[in-house]
Amino acid sequence: MQPVPYLVLPLLIAPSSLAAQLHYQLDSSILAIEVVLDTNEVDLPWEIIWAPDDRLWMTDGPRIKAWDPTLDRIDTLITMPRGNGLGLALHPDFPVVPQVFAVFDTSVYYGGG
Secondary structure, three states: OOOOOOOOHHHHHOOOHHHHOEEEEEOOEEEEEOOOOOOOOOOOEEEEEEOOOOOEEEEEOOEEEEEEOOOOEEEEEEEOOOOOEEEEEEOOOOOOOOOEEEEEOOOHHHHOO
16 A cells, blocks of 8 residues: 555645635636525525526526525525426516516426326
């Protein structure tokens, strides 16, 4: 068995907080990535958009949800009887024109039908 280099050992035993602080450079900007929603509140987000009402709207399985970062609250706005949300768009003059457009699959193929 070959010895493990000493430089590798600190990385193996480093605290997990290193992984939580993600930074990426995009051109001249540095993006800091952090967790804003946990999986106890959101199961299967597919489409996520920042809306003019300052909420994060998302399809989440058969639901459309909106997260308010000021209140740190997630509201379920609609739940479809079956299928999963695939896409989401708001009217260009939202929220003055409160129209939301969403695409859901039919889920017929899940049951083999």
